[in-house]
Amino acid sequence: xxxxxxxxxxxxxxxxxxxxxxxxxxxxxxxxxxxxxxxxxxxxxxxxxxxxxxxxxxxxxxxxxxxxxxxxxxxxxxxxxxxxxxxxxxxxxxxxxxxxxxxxxxxxxxxxxxxxxxxxxxxxxxxxxxxxxxxxxxxxxxxxxxxxxxxxxxxxxxxxxxxxxxxxxxxxxxxxxxxxxxxxxxxxxxxxxxxxxxxxxxxxxxxxxxxxxxxxxxxxxxxxxxxxxxxxxxxxxxxxxxxxxxxxxxxxxxxxxxxxxxxxxxxxxxxxxxxxxxxxxxxxxxxxxxxxxxxxxxxxxxxxxxxxxxxxxxxxxxxxxxxxxxxxxxxxxxxxxxxxxxxxxxxxxxxxxxxxxxxxxxxxxxxxxxxxxxxxxxxxxxxxxxxxxxxxxxxxxxxxxxxxxxxxxxxxxxxxxxxxxxxxxxxxxxxxxxxxxxxxxxxxxxxxxxxxxxxxxxxxxxxxxxxxxxxxxxxxxxxxxx
Amino acid sequence: xxxxxxxxxxxxxxxxxxxxxxxxxxxxxxxxxxxxxxxxxxxxxxxxxxxxxxxxxxxxxxxxxxxxxxxxxxxxxxxxxxxxxxxxxxxxxxx
Numbered sequence: 371x372x373x374x375x376x377x378x379x380x381x382x383x384x385x386x387x388x389x390x391x392x393x394x395x396x397x398x399x400x401x402x403x404x405x406x407x408x409x410x411x412x413x414x415x416x417x418x419x420x421x422x423x424x425x426x427x428x429x430x431x432x433x434x435x436x437x438x439x440x441x442x443x444x445x446x447x448x449x450x451x452x453x454x455x456x457x458x459x460x461x462x463x464x465x466x467x468x469x470x471x472x473x474x475x476x477x478x479x480x481x482x483x484x485x486x487x488x489x490x491x492x493x494x495x496x497x498x499x500x501x502x503x504x505x506x507x508x509x510x511x512x513x514x515x516x517x518x519x520x521x522x523x524x525x526x527x528x529x530x531x532x533x534x535x536x537x538x539x540x541x542x543x544x545x546x547x548x549x550x551x552x553x554x555x556x557x558x559x560x561x562x563x564x565x566x567x568x569x570x571x572x573x574x575x576x577x578x579x580x581x582x583x584x585x586x587x588x589x590x591x592x593x594x595x596x597x598x599x600x601x602x603x604x605x606x607x608x609x610x611x612x613x614x615x616x617x618x619x620x621x622x623x624x625x626x627x628x629x630x631x632x633x634x635x636x637x638x639x640x641x642x643x644x645x646x647x648x649x650x651x652x653x654x655x656x657x658x659x660x661x662x663x664x665x666x667x668x669x670x671x672x673x674x675x676x677x678x679x680x681x682x683x684x685x686x687x688x689x690x691x692x693x694x695x696x697x698x699x700x701x702x703x704x705x706x707x708x709x710x711x712x713x714x715x716x717x718x719x720x721x722x723x724x725x726x727x728x729x730x731x732x733x734x735x736x737x738x739x740x741x742x743x744x745x746x747x748x749x750x751x752x753x754x755x756x757x758x759x760x761x762x763x764x765x766x767x768x769x770x771x772x773x774x775x776x777x778x779x780x781x782x783x784x785x786x787x788x789x790x791x792x793x794x795x796x797x798x799x800x801x802x803x804x805x806x807x808x809x810x811x812x813x814x815x816x817x818x819x820x821x822x823x824x825x826x827x828x829x830x831x832x833x834x835x836x837x838x839x840x841x842x843x844x845x846x847x848x849x850x851x852x
Numbered sequence: 853x854x855x856x857x858x859x860x861x862x863x864x865x866x867x868x869x870x871x872x873x874x875x876x877x878x879x880x881x882x883x884x885x886x887x888x889x890x891x892x893x894x895x896x897x898x899x900x901x902x903x904x905x906x907x908x909x910x911x912x913x914x915x916x917x918x919x920x921x922x923x924x925x926x927x928x929x930x931x932x933x934x935x936x937x938x939x940x941x942x943x944x945x946x947x
Contacts, residue, residue, distance in 0.1 A: 472935065
């Protein structure tokens with residue numbers, strides 16, 4: 371049994387999962403996983419089979435996922451709301467089995483497919499695997515094969531449970547991200563049941579078929595924390611859940627944090643339990659972070675940084691402004707033409723359906739534009755979203771940050787529109803708090819931006835969003851080229 | 853295109869030209885067919901790019917994406933003509 375599961379099953383105090391009114395304690399975890407393993411045995415699912423499961427946010431589904439990973443299967447978490455992409459994903463993953471729900475009636479045997487060598491090689495090692503799909507902004511999804519033990523080894527051998535948080539200034543050591551040593555998880559820690567402190571309590575906010583959601587699950591279980599399932603993704607419901615379950619950690623996105631502040635849902639509920647907001651998936655506008663800090667003064671904010679291909683990295687906030695962050699642990703980084711490149715020795719094994727994205731020396735081009743200051747990094751946007759206006763480069767994130775400060779604008783998505791005159795022009799779709807005439811809005815935007823942006827960065831075309839800009843990954847939907 | 857429709861097209865073009873003038877803080881120059889868009893109205897290349905983008909929203913056509921050369925359009929009068937032609941084509945009428 372892997373070190374991860376040894377550690378997990380050594381935990382005996384506290385709640386592991388909360389689903390509606392039902393709680394699963396760490397003391398019950400092993401028996402629940404054993405029961406799922408018995409189900410797999412009964413259904414003659416081979417211990418090295420590739421098994422897809424629809425990730426409904428239920429205790430049973432998570433027990434099934436853990437059972438698959440403990441056995442050495444290759445698990446393929448699928449989105450619960452992604453029926454239209456399911457067939458494609460099953461094909462790309464060469465799945466042998468599909469669980470549409472976590473019981474015998476939900477199991478389907480799929481047509482056997484010849485496996486790519488990446489899968490065969492992993493099967494020969496007897497190690498468990500995870501196939502995670504990139505939620506790319508266009509084109510075919512990419513299936514990334516990870517070795518499970520390598521994905522979770524990065525959590526290190528810190529003591530079980532979190533340190534007290536919230537009473538230290540930003541810039542002190544972050545929660546859950548202690549520098550990782552080379553030492554394996556030792557018997558002393560695993561066996562030391564008295565060492566368990568109360569863990570973090572967090573909602574399963576990020577989806578569990580996504581690398582961010584999976585990292586939340588595994589990291590939390592590794593630390594003896596409590597995951598609250600069935601998290602509704604509206605500001606009011608999330609704030610209510612924080613109050614009800616005394617949530618201490620909220621993993622989220624800049625877009626959703628913005629929605630909480632605009633809706634003022636934070637003022638309707640007691641959020642005093644909240645100690646840490648970990649944000650990722652998209653750049654954080656400094657003005658939004660400042661506003662969030664003022665509204666939630668007892669909460670620390672941490673930039674998380676993860677990629678389907680590399681997993682979620684260890685980070686810690688900068689000294690004074692946590693849009694600056696430090697990459698710690700085992701990750702090497704370099705910046706080439708403003709773009710962040712990363713290197714680790716525990717990345718995915720490879721894509722099943724796309725060429726190897728690593729260069730000959732093992733570096734991965736993240737495509738993220740970053741600034742560097744005193745060893746700290748700040749994300750500025752995506753290199754593939756840069757708009758070229760008559761030869762001038764415009765970073766949409768910079769423009770969006772300004773637009774979001776305009777009164778009555780709750781969110782902004784900047785995109786490039788083709789132009790016969792300048793090649794491209796900057797256009798923006800704005801989400802408004804109250805309805806407004808588009809022409810008047812266009813005038814206001816021009817006036818507001820005049821002294822804040824160079825003329826070529828000012829949006830020349832304004833659209834008003836008919837519905838929210840937040841996509842199903844709780845961040846803004848990607849740029850629109852028209 | 854009937855006269856009234858052509859007249860409405862001109863009004864909408866004028867309205868967009870004036871909104872860009874206002875937005876850019878340019879001195880309000882009365883619009884005349886002989887006025888050169890760049891030399892007389894003071895439009896820079898970004899203003900012309902915005903004009904075309906906004907007219908696409910207002911009129912539902914972009915003649916320059918459909919093959920008309922920018923070099924054909926210097927004056928306000930030429931702008932009217934190019935857009936009226938494009939609107940006619942879009943409506944399935946002969947120019």
